[in-house]
Amino acid sequence: MITVALAKGALLKDSVARFLKAGLDFTALLDPDNRQLMVPSSCGRARALLVRNGDVPVYVAYGQAQLGVVGYDVLREHQMPVAQLVDLGFGGCHLAVAVKATSGYRRASDLPPHCRVASKFTHCAKGFFEEIDLPVELVHLTGSVELGPITGMAEAIVDLVATGRTLKENGLVSIEELFHSTARLIGNPLSLRLDSGELQEIVEAVRDNDQLRKASS
Amino acid sequence: MITVALAKGALLKDSVARFLKAGLDFTALLDPDNRQLMVPSSCGRARALLVRNGDVPVYVAYGQAQLGVVGYDVLREHQMPVAQLVDLGFGGCHLAVAVKATSGYRRASDLPPHCRVASKFTHCAKGFFEEIDLPVELVHLTGSVELGPITGMAEAIVDLVATGRTLKENGLVSIEELFHSTARLIGNPLSLRLDSGELQEIVEAVRDNDQLRKASS
Numbered sequence: 163m164i165t166v167a168l169a170k171g172a173l174l175k176d177s178v179a180r181f182l183k184a185g186l187d188f189t190a191l192l193d194p195d196n197r198q199l200m201v202p203s204s205c206g207r208a209r210a211l212l213v214r215n216g217d218v219p220v221y222v223a224y225g226q227a228q229l230g231v232v233g234y235d236v237l238r239e240h241q242m243p244v245a246q247l248v249d250l251g252f253g254g255c256h257l258a259v260a261v262k263a264t265s266g267y268r269r270a271s272d273l274p275p276h277c278r279v280a281s282k283f284t285h286c287a288k289g290f291f292e293e294i295d296l297p298v299e300l301v302h303l304t305g306s307v308e309l310g311p312i313t314g315m316a317e318a319i320v321d322l323v324a325t326g327r328t329l330k331e332n333g334l335v336s337i338e339e340l341f342h343s344t345a346r347l348i349g350n351p352l353s354l355r356l357d358s359g360e361l362q363e364i365v366e367a368v369r370d371n372d373q374l375r376k377a378s379s
Numbered sequence: 380m381i382t383v384a385l386a387k388g389a390l391l392k393d394s395v396a397r398f399l400k401a402g403l404d405f406t407a408l409l410d411p412d413n414r415q416l417m418v419p420s421s422c423g424r425a426r427a428l429l430v431r432n433g434d435v436p437v438y439v440a441y442g443q444a445q446l447g448v449v450g451y452d453v454l455r456e457h458q459m460p461v462a463q464l465v466d467l468g469f470g471g472c473h474l475a476v477a478v479k480a481t482s483g484y485r486r487a488s489d490l491p492p493h494c495r496v497a498s499k500f501t502h503c504a505k506g507f508f509e510e511i512d513l514p515v516e517l518v519h520l521t522g523s524v525e526l527g528p529i530t531g532m533a534e535a536i537v538d539l540v541a542t543g544r545t546l547k548e549n550g551l552v553s554i555e556e557l558f559h560s561t562a563r564l565i566g567n568p569l570s571l572r573l574d575s576g577e578l579q580e581i582v583e584a585v586r587d588n589d590q591l592r593k594a595s596s
Contacts, residue, residue, distance in 0.1 A: 165530070170522075199523055200530070211530065214522035224495075224518065226530040278441075301441065305387075305431035306416055313382070313417070313428065313443040 164208040164361065167227035169215040173345050176252040177231040181210075184367035208364075219244050219348065228353040228361055235322060235343040239283050245354055248347040248369045255324040255343050257286055258336040262311050267318070270294060270338040277317035280310030287320040290340050308332040381425040381578065384444035386432040390562050393469040394448040398427075401584035425581075436461050436565065445570040445578055452539060452560040456500050461565040465586045470562040472541040474503060475553040479528045484535070487511055487555040494534040497527030504537040507557050525549040 168177045168191065178188050187204040190196060191212055202209045211227055218232035219242035230244070233253055237246065259279075261267045271294055273279075280301045281287045291298045301316055303309075308328060310316035322343070323329060323336055347368055354361060385394045385408065395405050404421040407413060408429055419426045428444055435449035436459035447461070450470055454463065476496075478484045488511055490496075497518045498504045508515045518533055520526075525545060527533035539560070540546060540553055564585055571578060 199526055211526060212523075213526065214520075216521045217523070220518060220520060221526075221530070221532065224532050226532040301437060303431075303437060304433045306429075306434070309416055309428060309430065309438075313438070315438065315441050315443040 164229065164364065165211060165221075165227040166208060167211045167213055167218045167221040167230035167232075169218050169232055170212055171215060173215070173231060173233065173253045174212075176250070176345065180231075180250060180252075180368055180371065181364075183371040184364055186364065216240060222348050222350050225350045225353060228350050228357075229364065230348045231345055232348060233343050234341075234346050235283065235286075237346060237348070238341065238343075239285050241285070243351065244348040245351045246346050247349050247365050250345040250347055250368070253343070253345040255322045257283060257320060257340040257343060258323045259290075259318055259320055259338040259340070260308075260311075260323070260329055260334045260336045261318045263333050263335040265311075265317070267337055270318075271296060272337075273298065273318055278310075278315060279318045279320060280307050280316035281320040282307055283320055283322075286340060290320070308334055381446065381581065382428060382438075382444040383425060384428045384430055384435045384438040384447035384449075386435050386449055387429055388432060390432070390448060390450065390470045391429075393467070393562065397448075397467060397585055397588065400588040401581055403581065433457060439565050439567050442567045442570060445567050445574075446581065447565045448562055449565060450560050451558075451563050452500065452503075454563060454565070455558065455560075456502050458502070460568065462568050462571055463563050464566050464582050465564040467562040467564055467585075471559070472539045473559045474500060474537060474557040475540045476507075476535055476537055476555040476557070477525075477528075477540070477546050477551045477553045478535045480550050480552040482528075482534070484554055487535075488513060489554075490515065490535055495527075495532060496535045496537060497524050497533035498537040499524060500537055500539075503557060507537070525551060 178192055181188055186208050188210040190201045199212045200209055215236055218230040219240055221227040222230040222244045223242040235257055259270045267273055275297050277298055278301055279298045280303050284300045284302045287300055307319045307321045310319050395409055398405055403425050405427040407418045416429045432453055435447040436457055438444040439447040439461045440459040452474055476487045484490055492514050494515055495518055496515045497520050501517045501519045504517055524536045524538045527536050
């Protein structure tokens with residue numbers, strides 16, 4: 163039985179659609195009344211685990227799911243030992259440094275040394291500020307990071323930006339991008355190595371419909 | 380201006396009620412249409428920040444909020460430098476070790492050495508298993524921890540249990556309690572030391588209506 167870990171939230175609808183095209187029907191997960199966290203595919207060949215974004219690579223790394231779909235941002239932040247198989251293209255956003263629009267900072271290197279930077283992505287943020295050689299104090303938050311500059315706790319934030327609407331609504335502006343992120347198909351390395359063909363077939367079907375999508379766009 | 384950090388979710392309604400009795404009206408936060416994360420009290424003396432549970436002690440520790448309400452479980456897990464002022468009594472639950480009901484384990488010390496334990500509270504779990512001298516591999520999850528034993532990833536979980544309904548629905552049973560948790564009023568130590576009386580007045584009003592509650596129960 164193949165198990166696929168899918169992330170709750172913004173990536174779910176597209177993830178289910180991609181697996182459906184590859185022959186695995188997990189549309190039951192999209193039913194708003196669904197409370198099940200483990201759902202069999204309609205063909206009975208596979209099942210899906212519905213978990214938090216950040217937990218997808220954990221289930222795949224430990225082999226409880228052989229495949230998973232998760233944002234590249236999560237892979238960069240958590241560094242779990244999983245294989246990246248296909249860039250699925252959807253869920254596009256970027257991790258960016260943002261400041262108050264009124265602050266006068268126009269790039270990350272304008273920020274004063276030892277300023278505070280709030281983020282859910284403190285690992286990525288640490289790497290970025292080390293690279294530009296700017297010592298900052300990172301404050302780990304788990305949500306509503308835009309409150310950091312508004313309350314005066316932080317001069318800047320490092321957060322995911324998709325449409326830019328949340329930034330704008332909070333008087334913030336993006337001044338530098340760390341990297342672009344999209345949804346990725348990931349796999350458990352050992353399962354892939356021991357695979358007798360069944361996993362590879364699904365990976366290829368998902369990859370193929372990815373190439374079809376690219377060719378048609 | 381006094382700022383109070385309140386946690387979204389299960390503790391919010393009771394937190395707002397307690398501040399209301401103490402003279403600060405943040406009922407606007409309970410309006411389901413409210414999208415504001417920073418809301419002034421109706422008297423204009425104070426404002427509330429609506430943040431994630433785990434972020435309350437961060438805002439209080441950094442002094443962006445002088446007071447906050449958060450579960451004792453969060454304080455134990457994150458160990459931020461904040462002052463615990465009043466045990467508010469509501470939001471009761473306990474952090475517990477749970478296993479599959481069919482597993483045969485009846486206490487934590489029955490678990491096999493080097494087994495896997497999944498938890499959102501890995502800091503608390505680490506302390507507990509060190510204390511009973513049982514080496515375990517902790518797996519940090521951010522949600523739906525009950526999937527750990529169901530998928531076979533973990534022999535046990537350490538998670539918050541309030542009514543026990545989630546455990547029961549997932550065929551799990553609590554076998555040992557780490558500690559009991561309730562909502563706590565916390566404060567920024569420096570703000571409390573420099574306070575000219577205004578903060579202390581609110582703390583006393585919240586404490587008094589806590590004692591009234593206890594006397595009448």
